[in-house]
Amino acid sequence: MSLRLLVTGAGGRMAQVLLPQLRRRYGPMTLLARSAVEDADADDRVQLADVADLDAVIAAAAGADAILHLAGIADEAPYEKILASNIVGAYNVFEAARRTGVRRVVFASSNHVTGFYRCGERIGVEDAVRPDTHYGASKVYGEALGQLYHDKFGLEVVSLRIGSFRAVPDDHRQLSTWLSHRDGLDLIVRSLETPGVGHLVVYGVSANTRAWWRLGPEAEALGYAPRDDAERFAAQLDGPHPDDSDLRQGGIYVEPGYGGGYW
Numbered sequence: 001m002s003l004r005l006l007v008t009g010a011g012g013r014m015a016q017v018l019l020p021q022l023r024r025r026y027g028p029m030t031l032l033a034r035s036a037v038e039d040a041d042a043d044d045r046v047q048l049a050d051v052a053d054l055d056a057v058i059a060a061a062a063g064a065d066a067i068l069h070l071a072g073i074a075d076e077a078p079y080e081k082i083l084a085s086n087i088v089g090a091y092n093v094f095e096a097a098r099r100t101g102v103r104r105v106v107f108a109s110s111n112h113v114t115g116f117y118r119c120g121e122r123i124g125v126e127d128a129v130r131p132d133t134h135y136g137a138s139k140v141y142g143e144a145l146g147q148l149y150h151d152k153f154g155l156e157v158v159s160l161r162i163g164s165f166r167a168v169p170d171d172h173r174q175l176s177t178w179l180s181h182r183d184g185l186d187l188i189v190r191s192l193e194t195p196g197v198g199h200l201v202v203y204g205v206s207a208n209t210r211a212w213w214r215l216g217p218e219a220e221a222l223g224y225a226p227r228d229d230a231e232r233f234a235a236q237l238d239g240p241h242p243d244d245s246d247l248r249q250g251g252i253y254v255e256p257g258y259g260g261g262y263w
C-alpha cells in the first residue's frame, strides 16, 4: 500500500522494532527524532527536531498522508518535562496535521490513562479515565485532542492505549498488559490503513488470558484480533500475579513518589 508516513519518536524503543516492517510495507518514511536515528535508511527523510517546536513538526508533516506519533516521555517525569514533550508535543502534532492536510494520526497513548483501576477489574474504553501519573494525564489530553480534531476538522484518529510492548513479558503484571511485537505491528498497520475509522480509542494488548482490558467494537472496527497470549510465559515468572492483591493496574506508577514528579 502506498502511504507517505511520518514517524515521530523514531529513535525510541518501539520505533526500533517497527521501522523495518513499516519501511518494507510503505517504502521510505519521514522520521522525526531529537538525535540521529540509527535505524534510518538512506532513503528516509530524517528531521532532527523537538516536537515542542511547532514549525519543525509542520515541516516534517508536509507531504505526509499519516503520522504515527510515538514521540514523548514514556514514563512519569517532572511536570515541566511532560508539558513540553507530551502536552505541547501532542498539540503540535495534531495542529501540524491540520495545517498540512495529513489525513490520519495514530497516537501512542498508554494504559496509564486508566492505571488507578484495581488489578483484576475488567474495563473498556467506555469506562472513565483514571490516570495514575502526569504521564497518564498527558495521554488523556492527547486522546482528547484526537476527538477534538476529528469532530472539528474531520481528521481521522486512532489512539492506542498501549500496554507493555515487549518481545516477551518481563514480569507478572505483563501477563495482563503484554502487547507482543507481532500483535503490536498488526494493530498499528490496521490503525494506519483501515478505511473510515473516524475517531477510535483502542487498548493495545495481546490476547492475554489475564487481560484487564476489553477489546470491544473499536478493535473490531479495525479487524484487530490479537494472536499472542502472555500466559505461555507464566511458568517462567516468579511471584504472585497482582490480581491476587489490592494493587492497581498502573503498578508502581500509582505511587506518589514515583518518577520524581513532585519534588
Ligand SMILES: NC(=O)c1ccc[n+]([C@@H]2O[C@H](COP(=O)([O-])OP(=O)(O)OC[C@H]3O[C@@H](n4cnc5c(N)ncnc54)[C@H](O)[C@@H]3O)[C@@H](O)[C@H]2O)c1
Binding pocket: 008, 009, 010, 011, 012, 013, 014, 015, 032, 033, 034, 049, 050, 051, 052, 069, 070, 071, 072, 073, 074, 075, 084, 085, 089, 108, 109, 110, 111, 161, 162, 163, 164, 165, 166
Ligand atoms: N513501549 C511501551 O510498552 C509503551 C507503553 C505505553 C505507551 N507507550 C508510548 O509509545 C510511545 C513510544 O514508546 P517507546 O517505548 O518507544 O518510548 P521511548 O522513550 O523509547 O521513545 C520515545 C522517543 O520519543 C523521543 N522524544 C521524547 N520527547 C521528545 C521531544 N520533546 N521531541 C522529540 N522527540 C522526543 C525520545 O527521544 C525517544 O526516542 C511513547 O509515546 C510512549 O508513551 C509505549
